[in-house]
Amino acid sequence: MPSQPPPPPQWVLDLNSAPVSKPKSSIPDPPGYTATVSSKQKSQSSKNAVRKAPTLEEMDTLKVKKAWELAIAPAKQLPMNAIGMYMTGNTLQIFSIFMVFTLFKTPVMAVLSLQRVFAPFETPGTSNRLIAIKVVYVLMNMLMLGLGIWKVNQMGLLPTTRSDWLAWEGERTWSERAVPREWL
Incomplete structure (x- = not known):
């Protein structure tokens, strides 16, 4: 005679059974707590709350806001x-050279791809407002380029x-030094 398998553990039974309704207690629910909603109540509430499509003006306003976020993004990277740049020091090392290279490359590539970057926001209603946004975008990238020029100057690579x-000009000689030449 075959033996029957053992009964499943209690946690399997608890997992497969319907949740027990919680008894009403004297402790109220905390603020912000929402009780779980049954699927029937969810379907009824979704039928009642139909989302209307945004108007053309609302979409244009949203596109302009997103374009402003994109225009200010290079300024957020500046600090x-x-x-x-400060942490890499003023010596010629591979790390500082690569950082300066990226500091020059990124703004130049961003300005060259200006039209492609702002193409998703271009509509007849936003075309006039996007001109100022594009100018701000170019200025923010020029600030990044200025940071790169400052770093190259600090490294002593700019001919000044x-x-x-x-x-035929000799190197500048200093009349005074704060530190004796032997210490350097």
């Missing part, structure tokens, strides 16, 4: 890039003295 341009 982090400035900290990174006459001796950098003229072969």
Whole structure:
């Protein structure tokens, strides 16, 4: 005679059974708590609350807001890039060279792809308002480019003295130094 399998554990029975209605207690529900809604109540509430499509003006306003967020995005990267430039130091190292390269490449590529970036926001209702947004976008990228120029100057790679341009000019000599030359 075959033996019957053992009964399932209690947790399996609890998992498969319907939830027990909770007894009414004297403790009220906390603020913000919503009781679970049955599927029948969900279907009734979804029938009643039909979402209407946004108007053309509302869509244009939303597109302009998103375009402003996109235009200000390079300015949000500026503090982090400035900290990174400061932390890399002024010596010529592979890390600082790559960071400066990206600091020059990113704004230039962003300005070159200006029309493609703002194409999703271009509608007859937003075309006039997008001009100012595009100008701000270009200015924010120029700030990033300015940070790159500052870093190249700090590294001593910008030709800023006459001796950098003229072969017969000698290097600038300092009349005083705060630190003796031997210490450097």
